[in-house]
Amino acid sequence: MISTADGALITSWNLAATAIYGWQPQEALGEALADLVGPYPDTAIEEVRNRGIWEGRIERRRRDRSTCTVRIRLARAAQADREWMEVSSPVETGHPAEIALAASEYRYRNLFGAVAASFWELDFSGVGALLREVREQGVTDIAAHLRATPTLIRAMMRATRIVDTNDRSIEMFGPGTKRDLITTPLDQYWPEASSADFAESILSAISGKPRHVAETRMRARDGREFDALFTVSFLPGTVGNGTLLVGFTDISDRVQATRQLGEASTRRKMLMDVPTIALSELAAPETSAVFKRLRAEGVTDLHAYIDAHPGFVDEVASSLHFTAVNDATVRLFGARSAEDLIGRSLTGLVQPGCDVLRRSIEGAYDRQPIFQSEIRMFKLDxxxxxxxxxxVSSPDPASGEAVIAQIDITEQVKARQEIERMRQQSAHASRITLLGQLSASIVHEISQPITAIAMHAAAAERLARAPEAQLEKLARITSQIGQNALRTGEIVERIRALAANREIPMVSLSMTDIVAETRLLLQQELTEKGIQVTLARDAVLPNVCGDRIQLQQVLANLMVNAIQAMDGTPEGKRRIDLSLRTKEGIVLLEVADTGPGLSAAFRAEPFQTFRTSKPDGLGIGLTICRSIAEAHGGRIEVRDRSHGGAAFTLALPAA
Incomplete structure (x- = not known):
């Protein structure tokens, strides 16, 4: 935004402008546009004054003193308004892939940087610790306890750490810089009268609700109070452990909110004319009437209502009609012109019962103004x-209108799928290498039940040839033959699963069982190398959610590495210390050895690919272990033991 009343001074500067020109918002705000990046052509100024809008290409200066060519759309906000709005995009001549990537990032930042909402990233782990203390004190009714203990609510606010904020937060909660906002304790932003609203968000989290939306009263750093729409979504595994993204929309000044959301006709026209973002307007007045009826009937949980009425999503899709589209939307759906889409419903353009559309509908019902996700849609062909x-929903819920912005990410999705396929192939290659290293243990494990079967079969034959039949003893022997045959089959199936290159569904697993099964797999090699294995574990351990074969692969890799690291350790001092413990909702499995420890090069880059000291190694074992851990939502930590040796820790979230 530029104020022409003061000689073309910059009044608003978003992250997209920073990406193009290099100046941060705090450096650009209040500066003269001509001094910073260069003036407008005289023809542009005359065109805006006469017609209200101008577009064209001009040369601009960057912060590093280089120049760039940008495509400019310049418009006056209103007839008598002395504020002008500029939308600029770079005209690149580089590699097509780099241009597409830069344009995708620019479009994304430009779209969401303009939304009139303050977003905070909050670390709620301190709240989780306080809740655990309350439960340990024997409190069962958390809601009643919070309502009766306002000091605990304020303590939870102080225990919540602000990790990051967007630029809109500075405008809404300032004055000050982003650092000032982040370092200010959270309870200073919540007036005492709003403590109950904060407590309700905590109750929504611990009761398993996917989101919480409420109107509340907030306080800026200068003491100014205002009304805000408070929105937070609770993703699985983040409550009490990770960070949450919360949003605040200032609803005390409807004019400002409408202006920032782009409802002014000139800005709306500018957005709809952006050539690279597929923008469309949808209207569904019938759905608004249905929402009103459901609220009158007392329906508060639309998710449960849709579960009971599975056709509801498709009914809404059939009632959502395009009322306006830009050229990018026409290209996105492979239409010949806008007329092919205007008046058309979403039926056929989304999958029946589309989950993303369902979540957007549920968000609209909960009066969440903004919803974003990835979605697979279908062109007209x-x-x-x-x-x-x-x-982005209309500020007027009764209108049933919404603006939809879409960016084609088909190639990015394909790239992600290819990366995942390559990861699976690498993991498979690592498992095959591991099986080769464990061949002696596998042969030993299979030979035991087979030998037992042969011995019991010979005994059964002797009993069968005896003059007097001993049927009871013969039955016991044949039963043992059957048990050993089943054990052999289980061993073979486990080896086949480890060697197979297939996806196995995530299930609840006991890490104690994973340790026991992996030790059995490695027992022969441990015995031959003279290695003692110890296990220390917490009395109570929660399960983890994972793939049994992949977690066995991780533990087997770490133990095989430990075995090979102790080749130079004197016999009698070779030991692998396993420990299983839990800390703050994380299950920790440590594999520690008494070998020589880690080299400086290894400590510097512990997960470097294709580095190996083994003559037949691939150098990807530890990298695959980390990849599997991250796919399970966990991590692998590496350290030297203080008294010699190395320790590797697999950390996984509790199920």
């Missing part, structure tokens, strides 16, 4: 197209 989908 039926070809699939993956897009980044953002829905």
């Amino acid at each position: 039926g070809a699939p197209v993956d897009t980044l989908f953002c829905r």
Whole structure:
């Protein structure tokens, strides 16, 4: 935004402008546009004054003194308004892939940087610790306890750490810089009268609700109070452990909110004319009437209502009609012109019962103004197209209108799928290498039940040939033959599963069982190398959610590495210390050895690919272990033991 009343001074500067020109918002705000990046052509100024809008290409200066060519759209906000709005995008001549990537990032930042909402990333782990203390004190009714203990609510606020904020937060909660906002304790932003609203968000989290939306009263750093729409979504595994993204929309000044959301006709026209973002307007007045009826009937949980009425999502899709589209939307759906889409419903453009559309509908019912996700849609000819989908609802819920922004990410999705396929192939190669290293243990494990079967079969034959039949003893022997045959089959199936290159569904698993099964697999090699194995574990351990074969692969890799690291350790001092413990909702499995420890090069880059000291190694074992851990939502930590040796820790979230 530029104020022409003061000689073309910059009044608003978003992250997209920073990406193009290099100046941060705090450096650009209040500066003269001509001094910073260069003036507008005289023809542009005359055109805006006469017609209200101008577009064209001009040369601009960057912070590093280089120049760039940008495409400019310049418009006056209103007839008598002395504020002008500029939308600029770079005209690149580089590699097509780099241009597409830069344009995708620019479009994303430009779209969401303009949303009139303050977003905070909050670390709620301190709240989780306080809740655990309350439960340990024997409190069962958390809701009643919070309502009766306002000091605990304020303590939870102080225990919540602000990790990051967006630029809109500075405008809404300032004055000050982003650092000032982050270092200010959270309870200073919540007036005493709003403590109950904060407590309700905590109750929504611990009761398993996917989101919490409420109107509340907030306080800026200068003491100014204002009304805000408070929105937070609770993703699995983040409550009490990770960070949450919360949003605040200032609803005390409807004019400002409408202006920032782009409802002014000139800005709306500018957005709809952006050539690279697929923008469309949808209307569904019938759905608004249905929402009103459901609220009158007392329906508060639309998710449960849709579970009971599975056709509801498709009914809403059929009632959502395009009322306006830009050229990018026409291209996205493979239409010949806008007329092919205007008036058309979403039926056929989304999958029946589309989960993303369902979550957007549920968000709209909960009066969440913004929803974003990835969605697979279909062109008019039926070809699939993956897009980044953002829905911004009208400030007037009764209108049933929404603006939809979409960016084609089909190629990015394909790239992600290819990376995942390559990861699976690498993991498979690592498992095959591991099986080769464990061949002696596998042969030993299978030979035991087979030998037992042969011995019991010979005994059964002797009993069968005896003059007097001993049927009871013969029955016991044949039963043992059957048990050993089953054990052999289980061993073979476990080896086949480890060697197979297939996906296995995530299930609840006991890490104690994983340790026991892996020790059995390695027992022969441990015995031959003279290695003692110890296990220390907590009395109570929660399960983890994972793939049994992949977690066995991780532990086997770490133990085999430990075995080979102790080749130079004197016999009698070779030991692998295993420990299983839990800390703050994380299950920790440590594998520690008494070998020589880690080299400086290894400590510097512990997960470097294709580095190995083994003559037949691939150098990807530890990298695959980390990849599997991250796919399970966990991590691998590496350290030297203080008294010699190395320790590797697999950390996984409790199920």
